Amino acid sequence: MNIIIIGAGLVGSSLAEELSEDNDVVLIDTDYDLCNKLDNRLDVKVINGNGANIDVLNEAKVNEADFVICTTNNNELNILLSIIARSFGAKKTIARVKDVEYTSLFMNKKRSTSIDAIINPEIITAYKIIQLLFIPNSKNFTLLASDLIGFFEITLSKDNDFVGKAIKDCIFPKYTIIATIGRKDQIMVPTGDDVLHEGDKLILMGKRDNIFEIIKNMGLFDLKKILIIGGGTVGFYLAKYLEESHIDVKLIEKNEQRCELIASKLNNTIVINGDGTDLDLLKQENAFDYDVIISVTDNDETNLISSLLIKKMGAKKAIVRTNKYSYTNLYKILDIDFDVSPKLETIRAIKFYITTEFNSIVNINNNVEVVDFIANETMPIVKDKLKDLKLPARMIVGAIIRKGQIIIPRGSDKINAGDEVIIFTNIDEFEQVKKFIKG
Template identity: 35%
Template sequence: MQIIIVGCGKVGRTLAEQLQEEDTDLTLIDISADKINSISDDIDALYVIGNGASINTLMEAGIETADLLIAVTASDELNLLCCLIAQKTGHCHTIARVRNPIYSDEISFIKERLGVTMIINPELAAAQEIYRLLRFPSAIKIDTFARGRVELLKFKVLPEFGLDGMQISRFADTFRCDILICAIESRSGMAIPGGNHVIHDGDMVSILATPQNAAMFFKKIGLKTHQVKNTIIVGGGTISYYLAKALLSMKINVKIIEQNKERCEVLSDLLPNATIINGDGTSKPLLMSEGLADVESFVALTNFDEENVFLSLFAKSISDGKLVAKVNRLAFDDVIDSLEIGSVIYPKYITADHILQYVRAMRNSIGSNVETLYHILDGKAEALEFVIRENCPVLGKTLSELNLKKNLLVGCLHRNGMVRIPRGQDTIQIGDTVIIVTTNKGLCDISDILDR
């Protein structure tokens, strides 16, 4: 597959790093020679210095034979123009990053009338992820499948849960909840576990379940399952706007601390039910006076990763609330994870996962489509959702009869509105939604789960 990426910023680079592992021919376009030079040694691609909205630049990049153009520059309008010209010049699919809330109600028009295949809004996607976490604060990370009917939740095993030394095979009888433990991160490494795997305190455990079964399981081990009642958000950017709007719709009290007075006035007009505070969100006296010690959740969304990390560390020292920090540029993921500052949101990875999901769907065979894709276990594994559309090799046999690849779990079956954790005698049928968790990269079709 031939793919052109316009824009070599954070998202463009992250996307290129992932797509170069997908058996694709990449061409990267950026108007800045410095950005091109900074990534040319790390990513195997063709590079074109120029304006991605220029017909000549696109022709030089091979738009006439390209399968997909992805525009992720800093300008929404430039991204849309790149896609429009690409479609008039070639015959490719197009994806545009569009961030401005002004366009959020016009997505259907943009897709239908301008012909843009997919619109991705990183800020909205990040806000939606944070919103899910504040509705279910026990989880460190929540990913959704089957239009919200199935969730992949990660939590840390604490001594008070009484799980230390328990084999996974005992969970069903002990807790009588229909959940599947599908991934474990521990000091000894990361794994997609079997029934004999033993849980230890300090492990990061990911489970697949319906929201109801997940809540039942967390309640039985003593974790809070109710949404927060209030939150303090530091930083008044676009993510904060989207997040506050969603939280207010659920009757959650919202305070936003923003240093720019003009932005505070805009937010006051857009969010009349939120409390907007003009001040320095890194000021300890201000945070304390606004009730940080007693707040049920704290979200750090400034434009500086270091500030977000340190603000979360400070909040952790004085508060028992749910903590969320946004990180855009810092590359030390393992160090950040070791700080245990709650949930860390990486908008560039969220965007890349959405686009990679679409690329996989374009490459699939006729049997099934990749509907959803998430990278888990620090990118070492994937959780994918397939919709079975036509006859394929996995039909007509029980799961125990299928020759599945190693390090792969069939996590959930969604059929006719019902969700179940599959057992060995279950079968996959046309119309099913199937969730797969695996360390095998590059699955594009449900038949790829077979070890041929």
């Protein structure tokens, strides 16, 4: 693919480096010294100039671009650059936008068709932390499709109601399916006739919010009290989601005006105006009594100090926001359980969005492929309902993403051209499934 990246900071340059392995990449930035440095280090075409300039865009061949990715530090500029790039012939555009109001506005495609994807680092960071809270072992929990769907692993005990039943006779939670079965040393994509055994490891897949609810209902989530330091966008979205999940949440924010604003928008979260590094305040608020401390201010030093203080006081777990990439290694040697970087999460989200027509995104124990593709009108699978298609035996359609909405399909559902589809298949049948889908 031909990819243009405008903005050569950490996000832009990292994307350019990773995407250049399989794509033709052009990197544009106004910083002359930075461009020279990256031109010597990266195997991409580097242009020193303004991404909104017609001559610069023509030099980058914007009319031939499959993607234009705008990653400058200016929200408005990224939006403007995306609109300009589309008007000059770019097929798709992606903009990094931190402002929540802009995100909401441009995610509504009825209002704008100039930007195909808005990546908000603050919101995806909040969801990443939620993921770590619910299932801290990332091997057992993964979010896909821009964090809209997820899958996780459970092991069937002998007293589980599913043991001894065929899958077609089991009643699963709404919007949830069994994607794979792990039995002894084998992992397989199941059929409806497969009988479940004690000790089977099932990977369940479903809508993100349903998955989180299932995890709680199955007793896999036992956190009751969470303390958040920092009431910015990340802290606010964390508090909002957690209080809706019936978890006791307390939030400490230094800015009094911000405290008043978020307190008016939250229903059950206790909002405290204060400094998250103030030891007297932390003792007064019984910080030691919380299961998890989440420090998500814009200041790395505040995040580190508050987390270490509260863990020393008795908190079980600490999660911090990392704004400086260089601090990541520091957290590993200190008593910090997880660190989450908005920049790295942004890179991950953008890379996920840029998929080929048929792309293997996850391999499970070298037995099962999780495949993501965009359906087009030439594919035979868009013609009929799933129940009327002669699908390969070991192929499961796990999810359909249509205009930002998730469908966990049943037999009566149909795949339309333009849908993003996620399937599971045994690795030894991968090529057969690929041929079936492409026709």
